[in-house]
Amino acid sequence: MSRENGEQVPSDTPAARYGETWVYESIVGAIPGLSLSQPVAVVIQFALFEGLILAFAAVYDLWSAVPAGTAAVAVAAVGSYVMLALGDEIRRMKTPTAYRQLLFSSSIEVVLGVMSFVALLTYLFTLDARSGQVPLLTLLLGESPPAPAVFLTLLVLWDLCYRIGTGWWASLTGLVRTVQYGDQFDAAARRQLLRIDLLTIGFAVVQLLLVPFVWGRSLLVVAIVGHVVAVTLVSGTSAVLLGRNR
Template sequence: MHNDKKEMKWIYEEIVGRIPPFSLLSYKYSILLQLFFLLILGITLGFIFNLKTISLLYGSTAVLVAVLWSLLILQLGPTLRRFRAPLSKDENRLLERYKEILFHRNHYEIIPGIAIFILFMIYLFYYGSDLLEEWLGENPSSILLLFISLLIWDLCYRMGLGIWTSILALWRSVELNSIAEERTELEHTPYTELRSLRRLDINNVFFGIISLLLIPLLQQDQFLVAIIILFTVFIILSSVVSADIISKVPWLPPDIYNLVKEASFAYVGTSFRGIPHTTPVVYVFDGQSVFFNTSKEAKKLKILRNNNKIAFLIDKRDMSNIYENKAVLFTGEVKIYGLLDIPLLFSRMLQARRLFMRKYPEYTRKYSTSQLPRVWQLTPLIARILIEVKPTKIIYWRGAKQISVPV
């Protein structure tokens, strides 16, 4: 376990983490303390050398960016340490390779940071002297130059980490999606693990957005402003593409995926104050989530508003041979869609409606007519409510055999 933790740290944090008092604190707080000391040191030097207020503001902004970047980057190690092995040898091999490269013992992640630092320092001292004067004034002290170099290194190092993690995440997502197409039977990567990878990609999107805070510091140099914008676009674009690819990787193994995709009916089990309630429903599956809709007056909706726990059973029956029967039970919670979800989840709601119309054309045509009672009509959010099943446990039956599938 000790070796795993060591491998899940970047080289800069490893080195500083061995120096008291940082070594006495947890990994996360030691990084924050380092940056806090950097901020205090910068303000102190600013007052000693009578720097302009704007210079102190620039330095504080740079430290803030480093802090925010660190908080996002530091989530990588703990998240990947908790990662459960996929039930697919090829997918497991890929993700282990991804972690090995990301936190390589030779610390290749430092290479982009060093390259950015060297190029930036050459540009700053030979071509960006006006920028240096704006920050530190004329003829700055060597102490100030040393401090600003340390701060620039801190930023460049983390910029390099942003590039390193974004490129590897995109490679990981592309490869995982490709390998997932070759799955057989019950091979899969659990839903929670795919969601964790997607969350790390979203963190990288914020990493890119935070980079824009550096623009005021560089506003006098349009070339450097353009570089920051390009860096931001690269991080955001690569991370968004990676997150989108991960969202398309099936989290269900092929056997269950095909059953859920092909079956037409399901049974919803709910409970309130110890009283169970079961009803049949039609549903759709978009490859990632299971949706069903229900009347605003339905008892199951009233129960789910008070207790969002659900049992959702899908089965396929062969009356001539019971050993050919298949069924899958999702137990978990539900997401009930309402008016407040329209701004952010409208495309998701629209996609679910299209799937219903495609899968059950006669049903949707008949129940869309105004001749039916209002509670039966398929008017979204007015008469019918869309509900998404969020499983926390899956049990699969194939013939007479029961299989628990990790979510």
């Protein structure tokens, strides 16, 4: 259930699906004739991207890129599941309308994703290319990377950056929600909000799986680890405050 103009409406109505949803959910939900359960949708996402990675590896002899690609696709798939789970969990609760609108309807997670994606590309094509090491993209895709493999790589990187942006936004809005409205929730609601904060932290921690594949590139390692630490601190603070309000 969600609420519109102060009243609850079923979570499968257009207002709930396209008014209080992540952009990712709106896009998937808008595909005609597509109605999949969350686990099935995530499995299809993983299978599709992993299948393309293996196909391109076989066609272009890029098997050395498969472990990194598989890790990235797995993290993105976990991110999709967490986004769907968070969205459903929050819409089932009687949370303040201002919080839900800020979280879902502002589309700030897309802006944060774009910023992180542009920052990543800037690093790859400038700092990394001039570092004296073999550039990361060259290491993965070779000296003359095939266009389809580059396209898939950039698509997967965008997918990751979008999920990271969503994690940032869920964490920040979660803390604002707790600070502004924490004393309005009963014990059951606070436990549910605590699960939401822990789920947000959990997704950030999963992203540490990417660290081994960028090891030796200090800026990327610091960016990933710093992101995980920041989300843990922000959502952890929210969780502590929720515990104090019991």
